[in-house]
Amino acid sequence: MFKYLRKHPASARIFFTGRKLFTFFLVVVFFTLLTVLYADPAMGQEKPVRLEDSLVKKTVQIAPNMEPVIPHPLQDKEVRKKLAALEKKFGKKPNILIFLMDDVGYGDPGCYGGGQAVGAPSPNMDKLGEEGLILTSAYAQPTCSPTRATILTGRLPMRTGILRPALPGEKGGLDTEITMAQLLSKAGYVTQGVGKWHVGEDVGSQPQNKGFDDFYGFLNCSNEYTAWRDPSFYPEVATDPARTKAVESLPNNLYLVHGVKGKKIENLVEVTIPICKKLDQMWTDYSVKFIRKMAKSDKPFLLYHCTRGCHYDNYPSEEFEGKSPARYPYKDVFCELDQHLGTLVKTLKETGQLENTLIIVTSDNGPEMETWWDSGFTPFRGAKGSTWEGGMRVPCIVYWKGMIKPGRKSDGLFDLSDIFNTSLSLAGAMNLIPKDRYIDSIDQTSFLLSDEGQSNRKAVFYWLMETFSGVRVAEYKMMLAATYPTGDTWNKGGLSGNITIFRYAKMFNLYLDPKEEHDFFIRKLTIASFLQQAQNWHMETFKKYPSNVKNESL
DSSP, rough: OOHHHOOOOOHHHHHHHHHHHHHHHHHHHHHHHHHHHHTTTTTTOOOOOOOOOOOOOOOSSSSSSOOBBOHHHHHHHHHHHHHHHHHOOOSOOEEEEEEEESSOOTTGGGGGEEEEEEEOOOHHHHHHHHTTTEEEEEEEOSSHHHHHHHHHOOOOHHSOOOSSSSOOTOSSTTTOOOOHHHHHHHOOOEEEEEEEESSSGGGGSGGGGGGGGGGESSOTTTTHHHHGGGGOHHHHHHHHHHHHHHHHHHOOOOOOEEEEESOOOOEEOOOOOOHHHHHHHHHHHHHHHHHHTTTSSSEEEEEEEEEEEEESSOOTTTTTTSSSSSHHHHHHHHHHHHHHHHHHEEEEEEEEGGEEEEEEEESSSSOOOGGTSOOOOOOOSSSSTTSSSSHHHEEEEEETTSSSSSEEEEEOOOOOTTHHEEEEETOOOGSSSSSSOOOOOOOOHHHHHHHTOOOOOOEHHHHHHHHTEEEEEETTTEEEEEOOOOSSSOOOSTTOOOOEEEEEEEEEEEETOTTTOOOOOOOOHHHHHHHHHHHHHHHHHHHHHOSSOOOOOO
């Protein structure tokens, strides 16, 4: 063969080139096999981060009037370094945007299993979730006014006395409370409130008198402005001019209002059904103007943006009416809110403020099932008005470009009261927190911002108005009282349910039984002891710092 190759040089070149290629191929195959055989089987896959066991973790009390925390010194140090670098870059403290939806269920956003699957795509929420942090154990209060007061004051309803939704013209509210807006204002923040207020209509409780430099929205809740005007729901009033006039004469503020700090609130336009359809767009436009204005400011801002949707009755704008895959009003409005959120985020990006803004997207309680079909969805038991998971466990997306590791999910406990201390911590204003009252909020800054952050919260407490209902620690939930259907309606034990106090406690493992169907209290008495310790601590706080509500059980 070699004699032949010597006589035919062209064939020789082909032969030796082929042999080199074949040898190279064998080497590649050999090293590929080595890689497959000896490589880490998890290589290229994101390893799940296991939560620390908060059931056994010890807590530290940082102040006599504040909730004890689970300390995480390493993640605290990591986050302080990140925040210092950010402040050096922007020359000011970070902005805070709270996007608070109304009656949106845990199962509504796509990143929580809803979205397209339930006939209402939410691409903007999903994008924030994919690029930020999805909290799977975030808790509101059972109804809207208590949650809003809790966010603004860092205090549970049993302390503020705001136990249920405020009624039109009702006295009381936040008049004796100190709000996040007041403290952030002292810390040099510009504070803007937009949308639904619903924590007091009297002068002392109005937003411009509780720390907001400016407020544009309405003072009560959506249905009080529109339900009696709609002949489909309220024909006995809407079709009777005399009754309509009588309702209009009640002590209601039926207007979109504008409030400026230090000035009397101004009525702008009466909220009719046609106006109601436009409100969320009007409020988004107002917030967009505020964001653009603040791009030129050397001060950070708090933007507390509260939607009208998805509270019943839902009246989608012309642009969205019948446009969701489901074609139902609630779903149309939910899609509309998703677009408004996207507009706010886009404006932050266009004005160069996105990287210096913490964004929290959440809901004030679970879906109001008494208004089904005009309501949201939760995969859990119960609904708005209950302390079953469906009433209080809400979606909560936390986004901060460059500060929160994209794609994070955590089941660490987070109470919406924690927004209070977390915001003040970011502002460097923890020293402004009042010492004459108990603060239920916990600073969760390091939990939210650390790449593998663990929650600083040990327990979540459940209250049904003035009735203590239960406590959650780790995956365990112990309940002492709950709402059950009354029998005169098909409801799921929400607003129109009866409160039942159990003779024996019930206990659920929310990992095994998220629908709370299998009580195993009697089988898990040892675990119950841990929850009892948390409950006892909680009740003791009311002795030194009495509630604004008279309750013989405390």
